[in-house]
Amino acid sequence: MHTLIVEDDVVMQELLTTLLRGLDSRMHVHCAETIAAGLSLWQKHPIDLLLCDLNLPNQETGLTLVKAIRAKDSELPIIMITGRGDRAAVTDSARYKVNEFIVKPFDPIAVMARIKQHLVAANSSVDIEQSDLNLEAFVADTDDLLTRLNFMPGAEIALTTITQPEPPSARELAQQWQNDMAITARLIRLANSSLMRRSGGALTTLREAIASVGVDMALTQMLALSLADTSRLQHSTLQNLAKTFADESQKLAEYAALLAKQLKLNIANCYTAGLMVRLGDCAVLEAIQLFIDSGGNVTDDDISSTVKKYAAQYGNQLKIKWRLPLALRERIGAAYSAGEGKVNPELLLMRLAACIAAGDDNSAEQEKLCRQLRLAPSDLPGPTNRDSPETTQP
Known part of the structure; x- marks a missing residue:
């Protein structure tokens, strides 16, 4: 079976492809971003279903493609997917015998059911797969998922900016973010917090805060916002877990930053690493949501066991995919284990911050780390001490 997607938004292409392959893993999915490319694929392949965006690049309309196809094929099921839901768009689509008109944003499960109806009607001999979706097999194919799907795009963009040789200036960031109330509020709050303890009056503008x-710390705040964004997750258990992971990472990052400040180490480096300790867990949550979007069913136990089993694998693959510097990878890993014989203070610091965040106040490991970093227990940030982390959640 062959389906054709004509859509210039790559993320939407990938979502629709996932839905189609969730119905039948053997399905051939062809994608095009323009009318010319779509028409060429339709001529070359025996297309059984067309999914077409109404508004395409260069002021083209998907109805032009539909009109060309309907001149030669009056039976092909056509689903128009668009951000427009006005009466004129619906009327024009009906004039060209479009079978379905779906407005973005849409419910993936509902769209999947409607697509299935048209595929079965177009070819009743086709056996649409539906009961053999397996969460384990779906999530285990890490390389394929990370190649086809765009996990946490905001976080990837923020990290790319943080790690580039010449990051933007404070002025450029202020211009770029001037209409973003979330990052503005977060940065002003951080600039006036105890972590950035400074003299003088309170700062009130974005540019002053940056x-x-x-710049480095400002970019990490954008990263924090991106990692804490749960809008991609629709399942309530996934949303709750994502919030828990974000809160835990935020706490660890703030402890790491306070320790770095006390030890006169790079605050932004340690803060960034702390934010990313749950990167793999968050990626698995997104993979599970995609499984659900594809028609799969999960229980809370399924979610818990899958995250536990695949978090490290996804985290490692994302670090490679995003080309994170080795030093950053090492700091993230050190939050789990600094390693025997390690003397790098930033690595020891990350592990100590993780112990404090976990509440291991009197552990032998924490005492050893304090000795290695030449810190007294009274020097440590924490709920029982004066210098506990500031809350910088949006």
């Missing part, structure tokens, strides 16, 4: 905390 200049005060520095």
Whole structure:
């Protein structure tokens, strides 16, 4: 069976492809971003279903493609997917015998059911797979998922900016973020917090805040916002877990930053690593959501066991895919284990911050780390001490 997707948004292409392959893993899915490319694929392949965006690049309309196809094929099922839901768009689509008109954003499960109806009607001999979706097999194919799907795009963009040789200036960031209330509020709050303890009056503008905390730390705040964004997750258990992971990472990052400040180490480096300790867990949650979007069913136990089994694998693959510097990878890994014989203070610091965040106040490991870093227990940030982390959640 062959389906054709004509859509210029790559993320939407990938979602629709996932839905189609969730119905039948043997399905051939062809994608095009323009009318010319779509028409060429339709001529070359025996297309059984067309999914077409209404608004395409260069002011083209998907109805032009539909009109060309209907001149030669009056039976092909056509589903128009668009951000427009006005009466004129619906009327024009009906004039060209479009079978379905779906407005973005849409419910993937509902769309999947409607697509299935048209595929079965077009070819009743086709056996649409539906009961053999397996969460384990779906999530285990890490390489394929990370190649086809765009996990946490905001986080990837933020990390790319953080790690590039010449990051933007404070002025450029202020111009770029001037209409973003979430990052503005977060940066002003951080600039006036105890972590960035400074003299003088309170800072009140975005540009002042960026200049005060520095470009590196400002970029890590954008990363924090991106990693804490749960809008991609529709399942309630996935949403709750994502919030838990974000809160835990935020706490660890703030402890790491406070320790770095006390030890006169790079605050932004340690803060960034702390934010990313749950990267793999969050990626698995997104993979599970995609499984659900494809028609799969999960229980809370399924979610818990899958995250536990695949978090490390997804985290490692994402670090490679995003080309994270080795030093950053090492700091993230050190939050789980600093390693025997390690003397790098930033690695020891990350492990100590993780112990504090976990509440291991009197553990032998924490005492050893304090000795290695030449810190007294009274020097440590924490709920029982004066210098506990500031909350910088949006």
